[in-house]
Amino acid sequence: MVRVRLETSREHVAELARLRDPVGAVEELVWNALDADCGRVVVTLERNDLGGVDRVRIQDDGYGMSAEDCEEYFRPIGSSWKRRAEGTPVRKRALHGKNGRGRVRAFTLGAYVRWSSVSGTPLGTRQLVIEADRRSMDEFDIGEAEPTSEPRGTLCEAFGGEDLDVLAASPVTGDAAQHVPRRVNDPAPGPTAPEPPPVWTPA
Numbered sequence: 001m002v003r004v005r006l007e008t009s010r011e012h013v014a015e016l017a018r019l020r021d022p023v024g025a026v027e028e029l030v031w032n033a034l035d036a037d038c039g040r041v042v043v044t045l046e047r048n049d050l051g052g053v054d055r056v057r058i059q060d061d062g063y064g065m066s067a068e069d070c071e072e073y074f075r076p077i078g079s080s081w082k083r084r085a086e087g088t089p090v091r092k093r094a095l096h097g098k099n100g101r102g103r104v105r106a107f108t109l110g111a112y113v114r115w116s117s118v119s120g121t122p123l124g125t126r127q128l129v130i131e132a133d134r135r136s137m138d139e140f141d142i143g144e145a146e147p148t149s150e151p152r153g154t155l156c157e158a159f160g161g162e163d164l165d166v167l168a169a170s171p172v173t174g175d176a177a178q179h180v181p182r183r184v185n186d187p188a189p190g191p192t193a194p195e196p197p198p199v200w201t202p203a
Helices: 010-017 022-035 067-074 102-108 174-178
Strands: 002-005 041-047 053-060 112-121 124-133 139-142 153-159
Touching: 002 067, 022 041, 022 053, 022 102, 067 124, 067 139, 102 112, 102 124, 102 153
Parallel strands: none
Antiparallel strands: 002 139, 041 053, 053 153, 112 124, 112 153, 124 139
16 A cells, blocks of 8 residues: 655645535546546436435546556646646547646545546556545555456546535536536436436547
């Protein structure tokens, strides 16, 4: 286990997280998926027994994050490797998330955040888990990379959030809206099977 500490104050991290803007947080995480050369993104909202949204899942099939990547992705704040790159590594798309704050924006969606990422390495396909707690937003626990047969990609889960029902009506706005469906999967308790979650397949 490696603990990576952001090189800034917790107050500054909280300001960057913009905890009252869940729609913007989803937008930022979707852009991160696009920047990871994904072919698709699935955004899912899950409700609790009282009908409130309490878990947000954003899953992509991009190239994932290795243990080495996490050191660069999670340590600095307010800067990103994307500022130095001309485009995404494989598809050469224009990069969007250049402000280095996507992972702290995830705290807008939940008190606890977990990334599970599968990437290809010289030793084969590996999976690692990164976990974080809103009470210490400048710390991320990065687990050991383990062999896996799962496909490449990253799943970001945020749970224990508040006031997230706005996402059911307006999951994504702004420039990202042209790429992401305006309604996310919103399974409610009951015997009826929910519709499949919307899938964004970028051009």
